[in-house]
Amino acid sequence: xxxxxxxxxxxxxxxxxxxxxxxxxxxxxxxxxxxxxxxxxxxxxxxxxxxxxxxxxxxxxxxxxxxxxxxxxxxxxxxxxxxxxxxxxxxxxxxxxxxxxxxxxxxxxxxxxxxxxxxxxxxxxxxxxxxxxxxxxxxxxxxxxxxxxxxxxxxxxxxxxxxxxxxxxxxxxxxxxxxxxxxxxxxxxxxxxxxxxxxxxxxxxxxxxxxxxxxxxxxxxxxxxxxxxxxxxxxxxxxxxxxxxxxxxxxxxxxxxxxxxxxxxxxxxxxxxxxxxxxxxxxxxxxxxxxxxxxxxxxxxxxxxxxxxxxxxxxxxxxxxxxxxxxxxxxxxxxxxxxxxxxxxxxxxxxxxxxxxxxxxxxxxxxxxxxxxxxxxx
Amino acid sequence: xxxxxxxxxxxxxxxxxxxxxxxxxxxxxxxxxxxxxxxxxxxxxxxxxxxxxxxxxxxxxxxxxxxxxxxxxxxxxxxxxxxxx
Numbered sequence: 001x002x003x004x005x006x007x008x009x010x011x012x013x014x015x016x017x018x019x020x021x022x023x024x025x026x027x028x029x030x031x032x033x034x035x036x037x038x039x040x041x042x043x044x045x046x047x048x049x050x051x052x053x054x055x056x057x058x059x060x061x062x063x064x065x066x067x068x069x070x071x072x073x074x075x076x077x078x079x080x081x082x083x084x085x086x087x088x089x090x091x092x093x094x095x096x097x098x099x100x101x102x103x104x105x106x107x108x109x110x111x112x113x114x115x116x117x118x119x120x121x122x123x124x125x126x127x128x129x130x131x132x133x134x135x136x137x138x139x140x141x142x143x144x145x146x147x148x149x150x151x152x153x154x155x156x157x158x159x160x161x162x163x164x165x166x167x168x169x170x171x172x173x174x175x176x177x178x179x180x181x182x183x184x185x186x187x188x189x190x191x192x193x194x195x196x197x198x199x200x201x202x203x204x205x206x207x208x209x210x211x212x213x214x215x216x217x218x219x220x221x222x223x224x225x226x227x228x229x230x231x232x233x234x235x236x237x238x239x240x241x242x243x244x245x246x247x248x249x250x251x252x253x254x255x256x257x258x259x260x261x262x263x264x265x266x267x268x269x270x271x272x273x274x275x276x277x278x279x280x281x282x283x284x285x286x287x288x289x290x291x292x293x294x295x296x297x298x299x300x301x302x303x304x305x306x307x308x309x310x311x312x313x314x315x316x317x318x319x320x321x322x323x324x325x326x327x328x329x330x331x332x333x334x335x336x337x338x339x340x341x342x343x344x345x346x347x348x349x350x351x352x353x354x355x356x357x358x359x360x361x362x363x364x365x366x367x368x369x370x371x372x373x374x375x376x377x378x
Numbered sequence: 379x380x381x382x383x384x385x386x387x388x389x390x391x392x393x394x395x396x397x398x399x400x401x402x403x404x405x406x407x408x409x410x411x412x413x414x415x416x417x418x419x420x421x422x423x424x425x426x427x428x429x430x431x432x433x434x435x436x437x438x439x440x441x442x443x444x445x446x447x448x449x450x451x452x453x454x455x456x457x458x459x460x461x462x463x
Contacts (some may be wrong), residue, residue, distance in 0.1 A: 301405050323415035324454045326396055327407045334404075354459055 082110055245313050245342050248299055249284040267320050267351065267378045288315060292337035300338035302346070315339060317347045318376070322350065322358035329366060336368045349376040385432035388414070389440075389448045396447075415455045426457045433457075 006333045076082050086107045093099045100150065287299035304316040322328070339346045348363075348371055350356050395407045396428070418429065430452035437449035452458050 126418045202435060320416035322456065323408075323411040324456075325392070325411055327404050327411060330404060331408050354456075358456060358459065 075115065076110060077113065079114065082107065082114065085110075245288055245305070245315070246343055247286045247288060247305060250287050250299060250301060252283040252285050252301075267318055275305065286315065288338050288342050288344070290334060291341050300334050302335070306347075313344060315344055316349055317346060318349045319355065319359060320351065322355050322362065324362055329362070332363060332368055332371065333368055336366075336370055337371050344370075346371040348373045350374075351376065351378050380430070381428055381432045381437055385436050386439075387431060388418075389433065389436065389451060392451065393444060393447065419459075421457075430457045434444045 077087060086103060089103045090100060093103070281337055285301040285303060286305045287301045289297040290300045291297055302315040303318045306316055308316055315335070350358050350359055350373060353375060356373050356375050363369075363371055363373065392411070395402065395410060398407070418426070421429065433451045434449055437445050440448050
């Protein structure tokens, strides 16, 4: 009796410490066998499917599943996970009578209920996005044209990608339109671009390459277009500068005041790399040299300078609005030439989408490809 | 009409800036026109249409290149662009 009490206390203390009840040993190290036909509900023995049974019970009792699925197990979502689970069970319990069949049955049941894998989402599944992107890329081309291109593009199996929200329009733009960039860089960019392209991006790329839209709907075709251009000598190889550009900082002239001026000034002054002079207490603009036809040098001003992962060192110019008058066109041409002289790419930053389209249209008309446009909200 | 007079003031200012030669820095002219453009684009759609019509009405008052320059102001200053933003 004392031993029983003592065993009970010991067992309880083990349970307290480990959360497990110790196996009863009756003081001897007897191994307890597991009987698969043991009814866990009442502890009574049951009959195996082929074993003897009392009279009047000719048919074997309905099979009870040997499985108690642990709810803590992570849900299996792939056939590979399921196969691994089955192999593990067969290894551990496959030698027990009836277990291989039960495992196989459960395996089939699980397999039937595996979640259907998400089909690769077609980037061209959204015709609206495609048409919108096309409009941004093609600028003045009628958007109706995009519908035909959409049909063309959707027939190509190469146009299915994930990572749809990466916004690769800019990359595609760089890959296809930056014809003053070495061909190998364009090719790398094109590869990177199409790997993350969305419907809108495809539309953009297709619209941007107005020369031969059909060529741009597959990655291979983009590569073909680029390599053809290289062979034809259309891509002018430039030396990509390794260090930062040679920049001169010049004081900015204050313009007239007013609410819009304040907003515009704040927008321009917040360009990356913008600064002001402590001495003159004026904003300073970074400027790079432009070589004139007679060999003399003149400075061309921007609003900021930055290092861009795609274009390297860039010169930034912020535009509060786009006014397509002669002075802006002249400025764009001056900047483009100075950028070309310094092997740099320029970026116009505008506050809204409509202004981005206006700026893109202007640069397109002027044949300028080394100035890009992007939206930066104020 | 008052709106025609406002259009004349804007047109004359724009032309004066553009034909100022070397007296005014060209980048500064771009800045000034950016602000003018932003102010004009900030008008509601109906006001933009009225101002556009006024520029076209007064354009014949100007000679030579100036006439075309004034007539193109509605488009150049973005008065006729759709509201995309």
